[in-house]
Amino acid sequence: MYPCYRDGVLEPVGPTSLAAVIGENLLYLAMWVLAGLLLWPVWMPGGVPVLAIGWWVLLAIVQVLLKKHNCSGCYYYGKTCHLGWGHLSAWWFPPDSGDPAVGMRLAMIYIVPPPVILLTALAWGFLTHVGAGYWGLLGGYMALNALSFPVRKYGCGRCAMRKVCAGSAAKGK
Numbered sequence: 444m445y446p447c448y449r450d451g452v453l454e455p456v457g458p459t460s461l462a463a464v465i466g467e468n469l470l471y472l473a474m475w476v477l478a479g480l481l482l483w484p485v486w487m488p489g490g491v492p493v494l495a496i497g498w499w500v501l502l503a504i505v506q507v508l509l510k511k512h513n514c515s516g517c518y519y520y521g522k523t524c525h526l527g528w529g530h531l532s533a534w535w536f537p538p539d540s541g542d543p544a545v546g547m548r549l550a551m552i553y554i555v556p557p558p559v560i561l562l563t564a565l566a567w568g569f570l571t572h573v574g575a576g577y578w579g580l581l582g583g584y585m586a587l588n589a590l591s592f593p594v595r596k597y598g599c600g601r602c603a604m605r606k607v608c609a610g611s612a613a614k615g616k
């Protein structure tokens with residue numbers, strides 16, 4: 444575990460169920476897929492949905508790097524956190540093989556893109572008079588993002604890293 448975390452790790456609150464891990468992963472996957480579908484028509488030079496493909500490629504790269512820079516130094520490395528990603532990290536990278544400062548910057552992928560994608564989709568929808576299907580996708584994307592807040596707070600509240608993790612939504616617990 445990274446030295447900066449060692450003194451602040453708490454007892455996890457109960458075991459993490461496989462159903463909760465699968466459910467939270469499905470929630471993130473659905474948000475990422477919907478985000479790409481919203482970007483799909485926005486820029487298509489030669490018929491290629493460049494923005495959507497770029498988003499998914501960026502996401503895949505950053506997610507792998509996060510398993511190195513955040514998860515390899517986490518209490519849950521090789522264990523089951525609320526996302527189960529400690530196991531991915533242990534399969535892919537040696538322990539403590541990343542840089543937590545880099546991990547913190549990479550974690551901006553959870554904060555910056557959602558409002559940018561939302562505003563882009565809104566502008567695209569109004570400017571090009573899209574049909575009901577596009578608005579339905581946007582509504583679904585907004586609903587899943589709203590749902591992610593209580594889900595994340597619940598997961599953070601049970602996590603052993605809740606006091607020391609920079610992204611914790613339950614620092615006061």
Ligand code: SF4
Nearest residue numbers: 514517519524528529
């Ligand atoms: S709690 Fe966060 S940093 Fe730790 S293994 Fe799980 S996803 Fe990675």
